[in-house]
């Protein structure tokens with residue numbers, strides 16, 4: 001148990017899905033290990049003239065179905081094992097959505113909140129300098145993730161263009177609109193989850209005016225709150241890294257987001273919103289129909305899963321529920337809409353951005369939303385049907401759905417030489 005890594009725990013889901021399919025062992029062998037992970041140290045000049053170095057990684061986990069795709073995270077706890085696991089999840093996420101991509105991920109071990117804007121720009125540019133030959137519009141396409149955003153993607157795209165002497169917007173997605181970013185990319189993760197919940201609402205037993213608790217109030221959490229409140233549902237609790245607040249008859253989401261944007265923590269806003277401050281750990285246990293983990297990995301574990309009162313969990317974060325916690329939730333009749341489907345709206349609109357960059361022709365917001373909705377509903381329905389037909393959890397169904405596509409592609413590639421490409 002002590003030597004078990006995050007990736008080992010993630011692979012439990014692969015093995016479980018494989019047990020439902022007639023899959024060649026070669027396929028599993030290929031998917032058990034990342035194809036390539038590069039580690040480097042980024043040495044940058046700080047504003048005070050000193051130099052500081054930061055560990056950085058980029059993992060291209062599997063590229064059988066297309067160029068590797070996945071975000072870059074800036075986080076003080078980032079490590080290689082997390083990067084590789086996130087890249088494994090991207091491989092399955094892209095396959096669930098039938099995007100022509102494999103999976104990748106990158107990270108820098110840094111707390112970006114301790115950097116000035118100019119230091120952050122130098123760090124972002126240094127990342128692209130280090131990985132300029134790893135990435136590419138037909139090779140590996142980064143995007144935002146935890147604590148990275150459009151501004152950072154813009155700096156990285158610019159650095160790539162300077163290095164290559166070209167203008168290649170399709171090398172990275174989640175860019176500012178002015179640099180070839182797509183409309184609708186900013187709220188895409190939340191919107192994809194929102195379309196999914198709305199599409200499956202009656203099967204999930206969620207009424208039109210259900211209550212929602214959101215763990216993590218960053219990009220995905222804030223946009224989900226906005227979308228669900230505008231649709232007539234009540235956001236009754238939210239948390240960020242500093243704490244949680246609760247209000248049974250619903251929080252004023254517009255005020256909450258305005259307060260967050262002005263740099264406040266959710267707990268700073270409790271009095272103004274008439275809410276109660278509760279321990280952050282209690283958020284998952286509040287009375288709500290839908291629980292939305294939108295923070296980091298392994299927040300719901302065997303120790304706290306039993307306290308969840310929600311009927312449905314929508315995983316907007318990557319890997320928020322451990323495999324052991326999954327068993328508790330299944331036993332208690334809680335339906336989990338798994339990360340590789342639930343938060344796939346982000347990478348799906350990233351795909352739209354890449355397509356628009358390559359064709360040099362840009363879509364309006366209406367078209368982006370219509371295409372996203374159609375894809376979330378199509379793949380969501382397919383996963384739901386597999387779950388019903390095989391009497392398995394939605395998570396197992398999503399893995400079965402993705403693994404079927406991955407296996408077909410891996411077998412079509414042939415095995416000689418196994419890692420060529």
Ligand code: GLU
Pocket residue numbers: 069070071072093141142143144145146173174318343344346347348350
């Ligand atoms: N970081 C997001 C994710 O985990 C988006 C990745 C992308 O757009 O490539 O899905």
